Amino acid sequence: MDANRVDLLGVWMTDPDGLASLNEYGKVSMGFRPDGQLIYTIFEEGKRQVMLLVHQIEGDVLITNQPSSPREERTRFEIRGDTLTLFYADHQSSYKRAVEAV
Secondary structure, eight states: OHHHHHHEEEEEOOOTTHHHHHHOOOOEEEETTTTSSEEEEEEETTTEEEEEEEEEEEEEEEEEEOSSSOOOOOEEEEEEEEEEEEEOOOOOEEEEOSSSSO
């Protein structure tokens, strides 16, 4: 298994110190599973919105897709310590590894 993929597995939460990420996406979690599932959860006042996606890794690129509404997204990423950074064309977002499942 690719080292980047192993490092990515687990749950990541929007970095509470990443104001740009919080402003763009709000409080979210991304749960990357070994079987290629990605559980993306948006936390809003008093509720959660869950999207079930699939993911794969090619080098330093995260490839995601939502089977119920197919559209492949490719995003370069980097993991340093407990921080995951996703790089988009015009911005980036950061996430912290969650200590326990959300």
